[in-house]
Amino acid sequence: MIYKLWYWPSVQGRGEFIRLAMEAGDIAYRDCARDRGQDALLERMSRIYSRQPFAPPFLELDGFAIAQVANILMYLGERHDLAPAPMADRLWLNQLQLTVADMVAEVHNVHHPVAAGAYYHEQKDEAARTAKQFREQRMPTFLRHFEAATTATDGAWVIDDRWTYIDTSLFQLIEGLRYMFPKRMATLEPDLPGLVRIHDQVAELPRIKAYLASDRRIAFNQDGLFRHYPELDAA
Amino acid sequence: MIYKLWYWPSVQGRGEFIRLAMEAGDIAYRDCARDRGQDALLERMSRIYSRQPFAPPFLELDGFAIAQVANILMYLGERHDLAPAPMADRLWLNQLQLTVADMVAEVHNVHHPVAAGAYYHEQKDEAARTAKQFREQRMPTFLRHFEAATTATDGAWVIDDRWTYIDTSLFQLIEGLRYMFPKRMATLEPDLPGLVRIHDQVAELPRIKAYLASDRRIAFNQDGLFRHYPELDAA
Numbered sequence: 359m360i361y362k363l364w365y366w367p368s369v370q371g372r373g374e375f376i377r378l379a380m381e382a383g384d385i386a387y388r389d390c391a392r393d394r395g396q397d398a399l400l401e402r403m404s405r406i407y408s409r410q411p412f413a414p415p416f417l418e419l420d421g422f423a424i425a426q427v428a429n430i431l432m433y434l435g436e437r438h439d440l441a442p443a444p445m446a447d448r449l450w451l452n453q454l455q456l457t458v459a460d461m462v463a464e465v466h467n468v469h470h471p472v473a474a475g476a477y478y479h480e481q482k483d484e485a486a487r488t489a490k491q492f493r494e495q496r497m498p499t500f501l502r503h504f505e506a507a508t509t510a511t512d513g514a515w516v517i518d519d520r521w522t523y524i525d526t527s528l529f530q531l532i533e534g535l536r537y538m539f540p541k542r543m544a545t546l547e548p549d550l551p552g553l554v555r556i557h558d559q560v561a562e563l564p565r566i567k568a569y570l571a572s573d574r575r576i577a578f579n580q581d582g583l584f585r586h587y588p589e590l591d592a593a
Numbered sequence: 594m595i596y597k598l599w600y601w602p603s604v605q606g607r608g609e610f611i612r613l614a615m616e617a618g619d620i621a622y623r624d625c626a627r628d629r630g631q632d633a634l635l636e637r638m639s640r641i642y643s644r645q646p647f648a649p650p651f652l653e654l655d656g657f658a659i660a661q662v663a664n665i666l667m668y669l670g671e672r673h674d675l676a677p678a679p680m681a682d683r684l685w686l687n688q689l690q691l692t693v694a695d696m697v698a699e700v701h702n703v704h705h706p707v708a709a710g711a712y713y714h715e716q717k718d719e720a721a722r723t724a725k726q727f728r729e730q731r732m733p734t735f736l737r738h739f740e741a742a743t744t745a746t747d748g749a750w751v752i753d754d755r756w757t758y759i760d761t762s763l764f765q766l767i768e769g770l771r772y773m774f775p776k777r778m779a780t781l782e783p784d785l786p787g788l789v790r791i792h793d794q795v796a797e798l799p800r801i802k803a804y805l806a807s808d809r810r811i812a813f814n815q816d817g818l819f820r821h822y823p824e825l826d827a828a
Contacts, residue, residue: 408745409685412692412738424684426691428663433684449659449668450644456661456691457647463698471706472722475730484719487707495710503647510643 361387362418364399369582370534370575372462373415375427376434378526381569382560383440389574390418428455431523441522451517454507454524458531461500462583465538468492469585478587489590493542497535501550504528508552516556521563528553529560534584541593595621597653599634602626604817605769605810607697608650610662611669613761616804617795618675624809625653663690666758676757686752689742689759693766696735697818700773703727704820713822724825728777732770736785739763743787751791756798763788764795769819776828 361380365373367389380387391399391414403411406418411425417433424430432452435441441451469478471488478485508528513519516528532553536543547554560566569575578584596615600608602624615622626634626649638646641653646660652668659665667687670676676686704713706723713720743763748754751763767788771778782789795801804810813819 410738410741410745411688412695412735422681422685424688426688429684429688429691432687433680445668446657449664450657452667453644453646453659453661453664456664456694459691460647460698463695467702467706471702472719473726475726484707484722487719491708491710500647503645506645510645 359386359420361385362390363387363415364390364402364418365415366399367391367396368576368579370530370578371415371583372427374530374576375458375523375527376415376417376430377574378530378560378566378569379431379434379440379523381574382521382526382563382566383434383438384565385434385438387417428452428459431455431527435523442517447517451522451524454504454516455527457500457503458524458527461496461531464492464496464500465534466583468538468590469587478585482589485587485590490592493539493592497539497542498546501546501553504531505550505552508556514559521560525556525560526566529557529566532557534578537578538584538586539591540586541591545593594655595623597625598622598650599625599637599653600650601634602631603811603814605765605813606650606818607662609765609811610693610758610762611650611652611665612809613765613795613801613804614666614669614675614758616809617756617761617798617800618669618673619800620669620673622652663687663694666690666762670758677752682752686757686759689739689751690762692735692738693759693762696731696766699727699731699735700769701818703773703825704822713820717824720822720825725827728774728827732774732777733781736781736788739766740785740787743791749794756795760791760795761801764792764801767792769813772813773819773821774826775821776826780828 363373363376365371377389399414403414403416406423409422411423413425415427415430416423416425417430424433435451441448468489469485470481471484472481507516511518515521516524598608598611600606612624634649638649638651641658644657646658648660650662650665651658651660652665659668670686676683703724704720705716706719707716742751746753750756751759
């Protein structure tokens, strides 16, 4: 079976967490809206089965759809052996992924603090204030939490000795934050050696290396989740 | 075993989703910080095992802790038979709970749009703008999604013929929104008959009825997630 992945076709966004896990895990998928366009995505989302996604990304299987990034990753992890078997490890993995999701929501809130449905330039003043507290308080708090997670194991990866989807997710988080806040990340990274190590190990996985070099990897841009507005960055 | 639940002792907040499921499911727990205070909570969180919670609520078990509301509920659901067995149903349940979590994060953002670490009165102007778009766009979008979920089954509850934790979570969402936005909810509720029915059915569960009448149920207040600032409400 080839999975049908549906996500906005011109951005990495939340869909990228799914793409990376599927690429690293050699799971066959079609990135449907990249072939068929955004209208096809909206059409599919509104008509799919009786249990509808609230928003992309969603994964279409035989007879149903799964939405919510952490939910999709949990499914793929169990189905395709990208997750550990012991219950305590699975809960820890899901817990970390949900904390990644929380940070990602706050990242989006930096450039859209008061109106998700309006443009950045309509809320620039509010965004400047949001960015300041995100850079100074939230970024170090979240990143130190993930750093501690990388040292909670003796293995080479976040959970023991093989990569799971939390490693690919932390890779993407670091990638996105470096794009969005290059100055701030340069200041913070010396205190995050575990996270940087995980990032680099993921980048060296042969399938991820091939993916990043392919045209399947969409470049960061100013329509996505991680956006580089220089006025929102500072050391 | 009696679970140890740790959450801020003076608010319903995110912890209430856990409390309601445990109360309805007759699962024995101690609400530790209500006995021992907030300092004990912070102390416990920073010292607990090597796999630490990012934030309360967390549930302490034999030898480890589980954090993140949806993660805790998934564990309790599987362990205590508060969730369906088929995989597609479990994924749907988790997906809905994660969408509740997304809405709850946006609810918090209404009164703290630009600085989670500062007071409401320091961001009142931004909050007014955030509230307007939340009331007009996000509330109907989220609530119609949950309404559709209540009609995606033939059973009396969101998933088939018995309550699961998504029913108690939707109850709490309606309770909170009625407290925070009484005027707006009065306008929206006539189009949400399924959600109101689920809310009322949960309120009539004998164990929930007893809980709501007990002093274990903390009253809504202006320190919690759902806050009633009259200036942020409108029909």
